[in-house]
Amino acid sequence: xxxxxxxxxxxxxxxxxxxxxxxxxxxxxxxxxxxxxxxxxxxxxxxxxxxxxxxxxxxxxxxxxxxxxxxxxxxxxxxxxxxxxxxxxxxxxxxxxxxxxxxxxxxxxxxxxxxxxxxxxxxxxxxxxxxxxxxxxxxxxxxxxxxxxxxxxxxxxxxxxxxxxxxxxxxxxxx
Amino acid sequence: xxxxxxxxxxxxxxxxxxxxxxxxxxxxxxxxxxxxxxxxxxxxxxxxxxxxxxxxxxxxxxxxxxxxxxxxxxxxxxxxxxxxxxxxxxxxxxxxxxxxxxxxxxxxxxxxxxxxxxxxxxxxxxxxxxxxxxxxxxxxxxxxxxxxxxxxxxxxxxxxxxxxxxxxxxxxxxxxxxxxxxxxxxxxxxxxxxxxxxxxxxxxxx
Numbered sequence: 154x155x156x157x158x159x160x161x162x163x164x165x166x167x168x169x170x171x172x173x174x175x176x177x178x179x180x181x182x183x184x185x186x187x188x189x190x191x192x193x194x195x196x197x198x199x200x201x202x203x204x205x206x207x208x209x210x211x212x213x214x215x216x217x218x219x220x221x222x223x224x225x226x227x228x229x230x231x232x233x234x235x236x237x238x239x240x241x242x243x244x245x246x247x248x249x250x251x252x253x254x255x256x257x258x259x260x261x262x263x264x265x266x267x268x269x270x271x272x273x274x275x276x277x278x279x280x281x282x283x284x285x286x287x288x289x290x291x292x293x294x295x296x297x298x299x300x301x302x303x304x305x306x307x308x309x310x311x312x313x314x315x316x317x318x319x320x321x322x323x324x325x326x327x328x
Numbered sequence: 329x330x331x332x333x334x335x336x337x338x339x340x341x342x343x344x345x346x347x348x349x350x351x352x353x354x355x356x357x358x359x360x361x362x363x364x365x366x367x368x369x370x371x372x373x374x375x376x377x378x379x380x381x382x383x384x385x386x387x388x389x390x391x392x393x394x395x396x397x398x399x400x401x402x403x404x405x406x407x408x409x410x411x412x413x414x415x416x417x418x419x420x421x422x423x424x425x426x427x428x429x430x431x432x433x434x435x436x437x438x439x440x441x442x443x444x445x446x447x448x449x450x451x452x453x454x455x456x457x458x459x460x461x462x463x464x465x466x467x468x469x470x471x472x473x474x475x476x477x478x479x480x481x482x483x484x485x486x487x488x489x490x491x492x493x494x495x496x497x498x499x500x501x502x503x504x505x506x507x508x509x510x511x512x513x514x515x516x517x518x519x520x521x522x523x524x525x526x527x528x529x530x531x532x533x534x
Contacts, residue, residue, distance in 0.1 A: 165438070170436070171461065185402065186368075189397060200379055206378065209374075245347075
């Protein structure tokens with residue numbers, strides 16, 4: 154099967170001075186911002202489950218973007234959906250992911266690069282624990298949208314982390 | 329020569345963020361991402377709504393701080409970039425022009441349609457934002473009105489721009505120069521005002 158290439162239109166609205174990717178307002182932010190949001194989520198653990206919030210927010214946003222894209226473009230095949238989601242991950246500048254034996258029941262996701270991990274190392278050096286909660290949320294949203302399931306259907310656990318010094322990050326995905 | 333704001337916005341709004349083959353966007357001495365704006369808003373909203381009292385103030389400060397550091401490092405990357413040199417630098421006659429140019433870029437990149445309306449060099453800056461993505465947070469609250477001003481990103485970046493202008497030499501480690509200024513939000517579209525307003529003063533006067 155020939156996989157479709159992700160096609161997203163970008164436009165700048167000169168009146169509002171906003172950028173749009175597809176129908177959504179898009180904004181450039183740096184690794185300082187992404188890693189400090191992540192740090193805030195981690196550090197708040199005694200007050201609020203910030204990690205869960207960060208993962209769920211990412212999952213919800215990605216699920217919405219991909220469901221909309223699949224509907225608008227008539228993409229029904231799960232493998233094609235997963236491939237498009239991988240392209241979206243890179244389009245956003247979040248890194249490069251590959252999927253190992255994915256299926257409706259889950260699978261394994263590997264990242265040779267990840268915005269949060271590269272940013273974390275650049276900013277603070279090696280992490281003591283996995284930190285790519287944005288990446289984990291993205292994966293959960295990707296699998297749920299690919300297999301027509303609602304958000305919170307998949308559990309994603311980061312088993313190996315580039316931020317901690319591994320060559321690649323590895324995530325286990327399960328229902 | 330004064331900054332031709334409209335020209336800067338027209339030129340800099342065309343700068344594209346293209347990922348490299350590894351899906352990473354290195355630009356302006358930082359790594360950039362282009363996530364949907366509602367991602368940043370929803371995290372801020374859920375974090376703020378999950379806490380109360382003094383803790384809410386603490387979370388707010390941490391959200392502002394994330395933007396403060398972002399604005400300091402990325403802001404420096406912008407004003408030392410080849411894109412800046414081409415589009416803005418020829419119009420720059422002094423530090424104040426750098427600030428006006430920075431807000432034109434800030435506008436061009438979709439952070440906020442914002443400009444400086446008052447500037448006392450080294451002492452005080454007032455910024456107005458007539459459209460900004462953080463105002464969209466109001467859409468998720470009852471009656472489409474946020475319970476408090478929530479443009480944390482604009483606050484942090486505005487303080488950072490004053491740090492860069494008047495806080496001394498840029499320090500990549502952020503040990504000196506960063507946090508010499510702080511910003512308070514006095515109006516917000518998200519709370520029903522016609523525009524957002526942001527007042528930046530030295531940290532000692534905050």
